Amino acid sequence: MSKNFRVLAVSGQTIISICTVLAFFFALFIDFTSSPFGGYADQRFALVTLCGSLIVALTSMLFFQPPTNLKSAILHLVPSSLLCSAFLLLAAPFHSKLYAWAEPGMYICFFFSAILIGAWLSWTDASIKFAKFLSAAAAVFCVTYGLASVNVYLFAISDGVTNLVDYLPWGFVNIRYWNHIATWCLPLLPLAALIEPLNRHRLWQMLLLIGAAIWWWMLFLSAGRGSFLAIVFGVIVVVVVMGRKSFPWVNILLAHFLVGVLLWLLLSVALPSLMAGGVNVSSVKTDASGRLPLFIEAWRMSIQNFPLGMGPQSWLTHEILTDGYLNSKKFGHPHNMYLMWAAEYGWLLIACLGLVVAQAMRHFFKARLRLASARDSERLLMLTAITASVSSALFHAGGSAVFMAPASMLVGLFVLAAFWGLVIPGRDDGIYLIHRSSRRHIRGFIALTLALGLSTTWLLWMKDIWSYYEAMRIDEEHYFETVGEGILPRFWFHGNFPRQSAQ
Template sequence: MAYLALVPLVPPAAASAHDASRLLQVVLLAVAALLALPGRGSGELPLPGWLRGSASGGLALSVLAVLASPHRAASAQEFALMAGLAGLALQIGRAASAGAPAWAYASLLAGSGAHLALLTGVYVAALAGNSPLDARLLHLGFDNPRFFNHVQTVAVPVLLGWSVVAPSRLQRRAALAMVSLHFAWLFMDLARASLLALAIAVPWLAWVGAASLWRRLLLCAVGGAAIHAALFMALPAVLGRVWTGQFASAQELGSAHSRDQLLAAAAELIHAHPWLGAGPMHFAALTHPKGAHPHNFYLQWAAEFGLPALLLLLPLLVLPLWRASTVLRQSPANAPPMTAALGAAVLAALVDAAFSGNFVMPVSQVWIAVVYGLLLGSLPSSQRMRRPGPHRLGVALLVALQAMLCMQAWRQWHQDPPRMSASSPTTEAEQRPRPRFWRDGWF
């Protein structure tokens, strides 16, 4: 929770926000793995029985994809990152199975409020000091406004749920205000994928019977639109100021933003390597001028791990949401109060993943792992786990993977700039970076 709340607020030293967040993420995943060792709890990770088959098959295919890849070191690094995120989600699920503590959600509220206050303060200072109004320069803590939008996609439903169940009136009102401010910034950034994802969460919330949540979501969206119009449009106009650099404009609503080229590149990799993929992280080996990932997590997984691995991944992503939907519809009294909000966050993340890199960027990756774990922990015990978790050998292997990832990341951190190896391409002065593991994502 400290990572999610504080990382966007800490100015990176001698590195980009993306690179600093990545290094801290690697440390976080290693700590989570260490806490699963024998003597630190049960020594097992609570993998639900209804996910065990897909997880075991996906793990086996992923190992084969690493072994068959041309650049095994890069593939092993990506595999270790994915394993660490899965381990974090399971650890969160185990910790939350007895009920997620109120301080966990309160810390997310405090971190979100502090970050939005920082962004708004910088904007007001720019207005008052006659500084250029450049939208890209306002998103402190993230190298790209889209990386902030990926976090907002998941944070908005969580904060919305906390606005209903928080123990104090002050927290409930603050959470509702934060959601409205998040929507204002989403409109400011013209975050199409995030807004679509949150819009799709509305009928799901209505379907599972969470009337108070979907109504509040719509009201906050309207309130966010009003704040956006007043704060980012009317106020500069009254002061005679104009935006010198908008991150996105209304004329770009129908633009593909080169996604068609990226998706075509992913399709070529799938066609060439349908069974085991080109290798984990190997989209970043293309040195594609438009990106080091295809902005579609599902095609990315198929291109890098293979189509069979994608078919095994989908149940891992969807089944927890389906189980939560069943509980909410059939026996809502058995569902903890935050279940519907966490389900909406997971659904929004899955929709956003079809259009963006939310499953690639470090802070949004941790957000997604946390909400998946919280959702697993919110399911009734009979739905959570019917058999013991993985053997201690599996936990030891997870720890070993995270130790390897830490050593690799620390070595790569000392490249200038941080990247996979000294021979990895770097971004020219006139180019925008193409992030993947590091801000300079190609290897």
């Protein structure tokens, strides 16, 4: 391996690691900043900035130091490239609509940067290192957030607050956005207790146990049944496909859960019972929470212009098709990412998404077989935890805006990247980045030209996003004065813009 290659590989890995830390910070601690935009908008700006920057940086590096087997390497990017192209092409007929490119551009950058980061990690033999870093970073941020949450809880209790819904989880404009983070992160925390060398430190194990238990306690407080069911689904998936190899991870996850139950009994049952007024928390609902009319409306939209969809953000602008949705509570999205994409971009896009899922499953089973043959137990545990996290999020996306809320997408970007890094064939399969002495100047010129082209495209897209933000803020005052239907978060927190002409 050449010195130039090592420098390039380390540079890419450093950029990815820094972006991961920034993503967790923006997702969990944005309230500590004093930005004039507000937390939700800050997270959205952070998401599109990180995705765009990583695509420009890693694509330029890829062309400057291409893999030895470039053709085979590019093939790994084809399904995701088709998905991104589908967002672009299916949005093109609606280019005259207001801010028609904001959301398609976000999805293109999100999905392509996820697989590009994963491929880069695999080709530079850094996927194991990044999986460890990701789980450790998730643990540090989650434990810190959890301990701060207990502090918030104790202050609220001492002040005589009986309704904790507005206090925990804190730092989110909507509890469900924290639930999305819990879906991604709770399966990662047991991995942080298993990886070398952290598994040898008892203090780390204790802090991790306490922090994870607090997150489970807050999940009970928030009545986040979507997250709970999604994590159960993720556990079932990895137990079925990984078998006994997943048991060490399952055992620690179960320990975190049980201590979380004990913490709930202490803080939410025993302590409140000593207070005269008691403490009110969210209750777990057993119905569909008004989602069924939304699902039916999205389904009707998806077949209205089959298989091409009704256009980006048409959920906000279309004429309502069903009486059920007409008479039900309105939201900025149908609480189902797959039906929303089918409604707005068509079933053709869902077919492209299916190709990506099929590719991921194919790579996963090959990686599992390869690691099992090599008896690489640590990497099998990494694959178990990250697969559980991804599976949980994909399940949760069927009933919530997991791939719409910016905090969730910030964390999910790097979890998805870690998954791709672990399953995409790398050095052992003859696909890795290497310095070539010939045509170095030509490659450098191509890389520079590509970087300039991608940067220009990204800046133009960011300009459109900024114009969308300014128009939304201007409309916000008019909306509250004349429409008054409450906040419907979507791309922005005031997400009901643009909207139906009748409004």
